[in-house]
Amino acid sequence: MTQLTLTALPNIPLIQCGDDLAAIIMRGLRDANLTLADGDILVVAQKIVSKAEGQMVRLRDVIPSPRAVELARECGKDARFCEVVLWDTREVLRVREGLIVVETKHGWVCANAGIDRSNVAPHREEEWVLRLPEDADRSARELQARLREQTSREVGIVIDDTHGRAWRNGAIGVAIGVAGLPAVEDLRGRADLFGYHLQVTTIGLADQIASAASLLQGQADEGRPIVHVRGVPHSGGDGAAREIVREKELDLFR
C-alpha cells in the first residue's frame, strides 16, 4: 500500500538567533517517537531558519532611502519596512495599496520579498521584521549534513515559505531551500499507461511537499514549524530550490 505520513514534531521551542536546529529536530523526533530512515524528509518553516540565522531586523535601526519612501507612499506600508524589502529585491514587479510583489535577489516572485512582520517579535514594544535566509539551499544542505552526522541517515530537507500566486486565491506552502531530493522532478521521456508521452513533463516535487507540510504547520498561533514526512517516492541526490526559479526570459507571466 502506498502511504504518506506527515508528523508535526511536538514541543518545538521559540527559536532564537544561534539556536541549533539539528539538535532541536533530534529532540522533536525523540518526543514524537520517530527514528529517521533514509529517504525521510524534514520540512522546516523558513521563519525558524531565518531566526536561527539571525535574519531579524529592528525597524528602529532602519533609515529608509528615498526609493523606500516613494514605495511606502505607493503601497501605504512603513517606509522602514519598504527599505528592508528593497534590500532583498532584484526587481519590483507590482505595487498596489497594501501590496508589493517583487522578484527577490534569490529569484522568488513573492510579496514583500518574503519579509515577515508577523510571528517575529518576542517583545511587542519593539518592531522587528524577518528576512529570508541568505541562501536557503545552503541552510538546507547544512542541516542535512548535521543530521547525517548524528544519525548516519540520508534525509531530505525542504525549507518552506507561504506564497501567494497568480490566477488563484489562497497562499500555499512552497519550497525556498532544498537538499537531498530533486526540487523539480523530470518526467520527460516517460510514457503513460498507454504508451503515450506524458503531457506534464516536470513536477514541482519540493513545492508539493511544502504544501503538504503546510497543512500541519498552520499560520497562526499553533507553532508547528517542523514536519517529518515519510513515504514520498524520490531519488535523493543533490537537488536545490534554485532549480525551481524560472528564468525571467522563459516566464510568460511577468
Place this chain on the structure above:
Amino acid sequence: MTQLTLTALPNIPLIQCGDDLAAIIMRGLRDANLTLADGDILVVAQKIVSKAEGQMVRLRDVIPSPRAVELARECGKDARFCEVVLWDTREVLRVREGLIVVETKHGWVCANAGIDRSNVAPHREEEWVLRLPEDADRSARELQARLREQTSREVGIVIDDTHGRAWRNGAIGVAIGVAGLPAVEDLRGRADLFGYHLQVTTIGLADQIASAASLLQGQADEGRPIVHVRGVPHSGGDGAAREIVREKELDLFR
C-alpha cells in the same frame, strides 16, 4: 500529536464512461482496510472523473474551425486538438511553439484548457482527448452525497489536476472541484503567536491537499488516481473550487 496520513487506494480499475466512482471508492477503501470517518478527504484525479462522465472526444470526429487552424499553426499542435481546446476556452492568454495557455470557461488558467492527450486511449490506433468535467464542483458534491448515503459520514472531496505555474518550474497538483471543506481558508482577523495580525490572510487549503495527494498519484504508469487523506484540520461546510478562481480584475499577472 498532529499527524496527516495519505493512502493511495489500491486496485483501482481503468475507468470507463458511466462507471460508479462512489462504488469504486468504497471497494478501494475496503481493500485498504480503511473505514471512512467524518472529516476524511478523498482526492480524486480529474482524469477518472472526466472519463466516468464521458468527457472523451475522438479527434477523428472533430472538424477544426479557422480559428483552431490558426492556433495550430502558432503552437504546432494538431488543429483538431486546438479546436477542442477552444471549446473550453474563455480567453487565450499565451501561445508559443508547443504551448497554449488559456483561461478556461471554468476560470482556470492552465495549458490546453486542461485537456489531456496522455493516459486516455485504450486503443492506440484511435486518438482520443479528455476534457475537464463540465462542473467539477458539482461532480464533487455528487460524489460526497453518494458516499454520505453509503456511510453516513461527512467527507470532503477534492478533484485535482496538475497545472503549471507562473514564475516557478514544475507542475503541481491543484484543486478544480471541491465539496465538504473550504477551498480557500480565511484567516483574516486571527492573530499570530505574539498577537500581531497575520500577513498571509487566505490559504489555498484545497490546493495544498491536491498537491499532497499528487505526491502519491504520480503522472506516469502508476495509476493511483484516488487518495484518502486523514488528519487535515478543516471546518467542513459547503466550499467549492470556484472560490479559488481569482477574478481577472483582481489579478495583477495576466
